[in-house]
Amino acid sequence: MKSSTFALVCVVVAALVFAALRWYGNEYLFFAGYVVLQFIVLATAWNILGGYTGYVNFGSAAFFAVGAYSSIFFHKTFPLPIPVLIVIGGVFAGLVGLGMGYLTLRLRGAFFAIGTLALAVVLQTIITNWTYLGGSRGAYVIRPDEIALVGPYVQYLFLLMLGLAVIAIMVARGIEHSQLGYGFATIRDDELAAEASGVPTLKLKLIATTISGALMGMAGAPFPYYLGYVQPGTVFGLEYAVNSIAMPMIGGTTSWVGPLIGAILLASLQQWATVKFSSELGVLFVGVLLVVFVVLAPKGIVGLVEGWRRGKV
Amino acid sequence: MASSLTIENVDAAYGSVRVLEGVSMTVNAGETVVLLGTNGNGKSTLMKCVMGIVRPKSGRIVVEIDGEKHDLAGMATEQIVDLGIALVPEGRRLFPRLTVEENLLLGAFRRKARAEINTNLAFCFECFPRLAERKSQLAGSMSGGEQQMLALARALMLAPRLLLIDEPSVGLAPVLVSRTIEKIKELKDRYKLTVLMAEQNFPQALRIADRGYVIVHGQIAFEGRSVDELNNNDLIKRFYLGL
Structure with a gap:
């Protein structure tokens, strides 16, 4: 499918989802849907580095937090509309990604993963001690109830995240079918x-960390407006790091479809479990599913379907 | 079409472990030079120095292509590849989860190489008909011999002026080693390739060598100006044949 056709299909599907939710008319669905979409962006972003180039990033929460806290910073100094904040969050997180790449990409395998984890801890310490941004007490954002054209504010946020998810998926798919994507695959x-074939590996890895980090930051930027209150413990939570790894792994890391399926499945399951039981149980579900998939279907759902189709044809 | 390689006084180390000490050698245009040595003497390190994957601590590596000299010190690996220097890495190092055809196309990752991609692909399939049959198979699922052929073909996708081959015999059954060597011979005879090949399989390497060097503990222990000189050498008898 051509990129333009694919973009059209994405936009149509997104519009249908939004229309269906509005028709159903339950505000909670937008509230829960926002989280699912946010994880689609995070999982897709993680997969650009983790799935395509094979470098496992344990610091997703740090990039998410950079996006969230850059929004808080601008909210306090110079209030801007959220779409602009998303771009700014993306730029900051992208820069952090580039910096992380420079510092850690000489490490491989488990050492790289530990490096990214360390980055998250360092950033969390900085934010916790930065009183202007709320420090450990956290920061409040008072958001309006309604917004022009869309109506309820949650729907506006949902719409933004929907757009972001479409963009993330298009970026991931675009990379997959490009020279860049093949370069990433050789690194993996x-x-x-890859080096012997003339692939500029360091450059490509830096591109991957930057794009991946930027998308994660973009996912984090509207977060303060969604929750109204942000504290370091929330945005640096284990939930983000674990989910952005688990979702692509369960869905399948080799193509853009995997993180999408994994995120929809896991995030919905967690939302359901949070409402029915408790949010801790939601995280437990993720853990159990991850173990089951790593043992039984290491290539994820996409791998399972491909294997099944190959067996049949 | 002249291209030659000159290595002068190269020292290299991994951390504090010295691997190469004052290595000097030349490969003239159209020649096939073999670098002989057993495991752990620095053959692969020297190859990696030429490719810029390992940085020499001192010394010069100069490549002359069409009368123009290029000092490889400080050049990035991809720039060195751009000059037309290709490495067939030790142990094949294919992209196992990509298909044979994708592996070949990735050999021509550089823009310069992409311009000629269709000609070079056809050339590879002509040289290695077996690969044409298997082009949509995953590289990792082929036999060792076929993988070595693919590794060679992937390097040829660059239409290299200088081909570095690192231990083509590693992990192959003797009959396949022999076949691989024949293939390299055929390629160099037909296309006048300039080849530097590291190898520890002494008799097989000498089948295609014009001349060679013996490397022991990171130093050139002997320079054989012809195959005969290498054949009748006490040092080699001592190191290889235990006589």
């Missing part, structure tokens, strides 16, 4: 051979 399969 064999970095030495």
Whole structure:
């Protein structure tokens, strides 16, 4: 499918989802749907680095938090509309991604993962001690109830996240079918051979960390407006790091479809479990599912379906 | 079409472990030079130095292509590849989860190489008909011999002026080693390739060598100006044949 056709399909599907939710008329669905969409963006972003190039990032929460806190910073100094804040959050998180890349990409495998985890801890410490941004007490954002054209504010946020999810998926798919995507695949399969073939590996890895980080930051930027209150413990939560790894793993890491399926499945399940039981149980579900998939279907749902189709044809 | 390689006094180390000490050698245009040595003597490190994957601590590596000299020190690996220097890495190092055809196309990752991609692909399939049959198969699922052919073909996708081959015999059954060597011979005879090949399989390497060097503990222990000189050498007898 051509990129333009694919973009059209994405937009139509997104519009249908929004129309259906509005028709159903339950405000809570927008509230829960926002979280699902946010995880679609996070999982897709994680997969650009983790799935395509094979570098496992444990610091997703840090990028998400950079986006969220850049919004808080501007909310306090110079209030801007959220779409602009999303772009700014993306730029900041992208820069953090680039910096992280420079510092850690000489490490491989588990060492890289530990490096990214350390980055999250360092950033959390900085934010916790930065009183202007609320420090450990957290920061409040008073948001309006309604907004022109859309109506309820939650629907506006939902719409923004929907747009962001469409953009993230299009970026991921675009990369997959490009020279860049093949370059990433060579790094994942064999970095030495990639270099011998003339793939500029360091440059490509930096591109991957930057794009991946930027998308995560964009997902985090509207978050303070969604919750109204942000504290370091929330945005640096384990939930984000674990989910952005678990979702692509369960969905399948080799294509853009995997994180999408994984995020919809897991995030919906968690929302359901949170309402029915408790949010802790939601995280437990993720853990159990991750173990089951790693053991039984290491290539995720996409891998399962592909294997099943190959067996049939 | 002249291209040659000159290595002068190269020292290299991994941390504090010295691997190469004052290595000097030359590969003239159209020649096939073999670098002989057992495991752990620095053959692969020297190859990696030429490619810019390992940075030498001192010394010069100069490539002359069409009368123009390029000092490889400080050049990034991809720039070195752009000059037309290709490496067939030790142990094949394919992209196992990509298909044979994708592996070949990735050999021509550089823009310069992409311009000629269709000609070079056809050329590879002509040289290695087996790969044409298997082009949509995953590279990791082929036999060792076929994988070595693919590794060679992937390097040829660059239409290299200088081909570095690192231990093509590693992990292959003797009959396949022999076949691989024949293939390299055929390629160099037909296309006048300039080849530097590291190898520890002494008799097989000498089948295609014009001349060679013996490397021991990171130093060039012997320079053989012809195959005969290499064949009748006490050092080699001692190191290889235990005589």
